[in-house]
Amino acid sequence: PHKFKNRTLRAAATLSFAKFLCVSSQFCDQHHHLLFKVLETSKDPNIRSNIVIALGDVAVSFSSIIDENSSELYKGLSDDDLVVKKNTLMVLTHLILNGMIKVKGQLGEMAKCLEDEEPRISDLAKLFFTELSTKDNAIYNNLPDVISHLSSGDHAVEEEVFQSTMRYIFSFIEKEKQAENIVEKLCQRFRLSEDPRQWRDIAFCLSLLPFKSERSVKKLIEGLQFYRDKLHEKDVFERFSEILVKARSNKSANKPDTELNEFESILDEHRRQGEEDQAFEKRVEGKKAAAKKKATRRSNRKKTQDADREPESSAPRRRARTQDDEDDMYI
Numbered sequence: 001p002h003k004f005k006n007r008t009l010r011a012a013a014t015l016s017f018a019k020f021l022c023v024s025s026q027f028c029d030q031h032h033h034l035l036f037k038v039l040e041t042s043k044d045p046n047i048r049s050n051i052v053i054a055l056g057d058v059a060v061s062f063s064s065i066i067d068e069n070s071s072e073l074y075k076g077l078s079d080d081d082l083v084v085k086k087n088t089l090m091v092l093t094h095l096i097l098n099g100m101i102k103v104k105g106q107l108g109e110m111a112k113c114l115e116d117e118e119p120r121i122s123d124l125a126k127l128f129f130t131e132l133s134t135k136d137n138a139i140y141n142n143l144p145d146v147i148s149h150l151s152s153g154d155h156a157v158e159e160e161v162f163q164s165t166m167r168y169i170f171s172f173i174e175k176e177k178q179a180e181n182i183v184e185k186l187c188q189r190f191r192l193s194e195d196p197r198q199w200r201d202i203a204f205c206l207s208l209l210p211f212k213s214e215r216s217v218k219k220l221i222e223g224l225q226f227y228r229d230k231l232h233e234k235d236v237f238e239r240f241s242e243i244l245v246k247a248r249s250n251k252s253a254n255k256p257d258t259e260l261n262e263f264e265s266i267l268d269e270h271r272r273q274g275e276e277d278q279a280f281e282k283r284v285e286g287k288k289a290a291a292k293k294k295a296t297r298r299s300n301r302k303k304t305q306d307a308d309r310e311p312e313s314s315a316p317r318r319r320a321r322t323q324d325d326e327d328d329m330y331i
Contacts, residue, residue: 007044014038014047018054022061032058032065036072045081052076052084056091063100070095074106082118089113089121093128097135107142108149114168115161126168133172140178143169144185151201152193159197163204170208179209180216187223190230199230203239211247221263224270231267232274240267 018035021028035058039051055073059066066073076088092110095101113125132138146169149155150162157165173179182205189202211217220243231237244264248257 007046010044011047011050015050015054018051018058021054021058025062025065028058028062028065032069036069039072040075045079045084048076048079048081049084049087052087052091056094059095059100063095066095067101070101070104071106074109077109077113082121085113085116085118086121086124089124089128093124093131097128097131103138103142105142105145105149108146108155111146111150111165111169112155112157114165115157129169129172137178139169139172140175140182143173143182147189147201147205151198152195156197159200162201166201166205167208170205173209176210176213176216179211180213180219183209183211183216183219184223187220187226190223190227196230196233199227199233200235200239203227203230203236207239207242207246209243210250211243212250217247217260217263221259224266228266228270229274231271232278237267237271 014035017031021032021035035051035055039048039055042048042051052073055066073088073092076084077092079085079088089110092101096103110125110128113121114129116122116125129139147166150157150165156162173182186202186206190199193199193202206220209216211220227236231240244260244267248260251257251260
């Protein structure tokens with residue numbers, strides 16, 4: 001842009017370059033990084049939008065090259081310009097649904113679009129996930145990555161947005177076998193997390209499952225060791241209470257409530273124990289803080305006293321030396 005200031009010229013040059021990439025696999029392999037660099041650095045939304053569309057054409061010819069750099073293409077979903085974002089979403093939808101690029105953990109970025117403020121973006125995202133759900137296990141296989149992407153790290157969204165997004169995505173989990181496996185995987189996630197926010201997100205996802213079969217409930221009970229120390233968190237315990245209500249409503253009429261009642265008692269016991277442990281830790285921390293504060297005050301007081309004594313103790317020594325000096329003068 002510093003050398004060629006004409007916007008039309010730059011746009012035409014970019015499109016011409018993109019068309020050359022579609023012609024030769026060797027040329028594309030050697031120079032496709034330049035197109036991604038222009039996509040990243042260009043301040044002209046028209047050029048960025050054209051590049052996104054052009055990359056879709058390049059992917060038709062040489063899908064493996066674009067697939068290897070698909071993470072660069074996903075960045076367009078967070079572009080400030082609406083047209084660039086919309087075109088990126090449409091191109092990715094086309095490439096993913098037609099198997100031209102593989103989803104490698106970036107599906108969370110597509111999921112963010114479900115709650116986009118712009119209705120056209122959110123509608124396109126919903127259409128994408130609806131179509132993706134028709135592919136064998138596509139949503140189920142990528143669900144753990146989507147949860148991680150939206151719940152933790154730099155890509156995390158607000159809890160309210162997370163819940164709304166997950167509520168929509170979990171609506172496509174219809175097979176009971178998939179639900180059972182998800183219960184097991186989510187329970188194990190508690191073990192790896194120390195963040196209360198993630199505990200709440202995991203518990204919320206668990207509450208979205210239907211728990212229609214006894215096996216799902218059994219998986220939940222077997223995973224107690226992973227989340228029992230998280231039940232003191234109010235929202236986590238409430239989600240498990242919702243799950244119990246759901247499990248009771250789906251239970252066979254001729255099967256007693258003994259197991260569920262026992263599980264409920266265990267949950268409540270661990271909740272109380274967790275609350276007591278938390279209260280004890282707070283008291284200990286409070287005492288430590290008070291002791292530290294007291295020690296600091298004592299140390300400061302001692303320093304002040306030492307500073308006050310120093311002139312008094314040093315003055316006589318100076319006078320003594322002065323007297324000796326006078327005696328030496330008379331000798």
